[in-house]
Amino acid sequence: MIVDEKETAVIFKAFCDENRIRILKLLTTGEKCACKLLDELNITQPTLSHHMKILCDSGIVIGRKEGKWMHYSISEKGIIKAKKYLTAFIKTDK
Amino acid sequence: MIVDEKETAVIFKAFCDENRIRILKLLTTGEKCACKLLDELNITQPTLSHHMKILCDSGIVIGRKEGKWMHYSISEKGIIKAKKYLTAFIKTDK
DNA sequence: CAGTTACATAGATATTTGTCAATATGTTTT
């Protein structure tokens, strides 16, 4: 498996900030609207927007626009991909 | 599974810097001495030292001192733990 | 034991990142 350093860093950026981890935890119970997330976190709306962009760029979160609302959910595919990247760091034979 | 935000962030900091990912890639072929790693990276010795501390703190890398040499290797346990943390973000039933 | 080697630590600095207030954009409602 070829591991591109830049891409790997982008993926795992999702998990290396406390607020983003809080957001991911909130999303484990299913899709949530940005305004709902905002309610439950102690950050401003632009800060949430910033984190959601990083989470979406990482492929770990998917955003779905519905009228004026943004609904976010965890991408199971994204998580599985991240897990594959982790596995690639376990000792190889060569 | 209980996911502590701070602890999670510390673990995944291992994977969110390009140089640390390069280091991890070098370690996939097995234990390596710090001086060997230094040879293969375009960073100074104190910078390497700094990254190795972060990698060890995350539990993803293990350091073993032998005389004046430090030997580093990937902790399979650490990787497995990280993978468990990722799985915890997949949708739950509640 | 003096010099050398391998690594860590300290301190300084530049870059990156997280945060906020202000504003823009796009959608819905009246």
Add this chain to the structure above:
DNA sequence: AAAACATATTGACAAATATCTATGTAACTG
């Protein structure tokens, strides 16, 4: 069409991080 609402973007700033040089420490070597 104007007002209200949900979110994104911009710009400023503070905190965290990555990097370097200089120095310290511990182990080996002649």
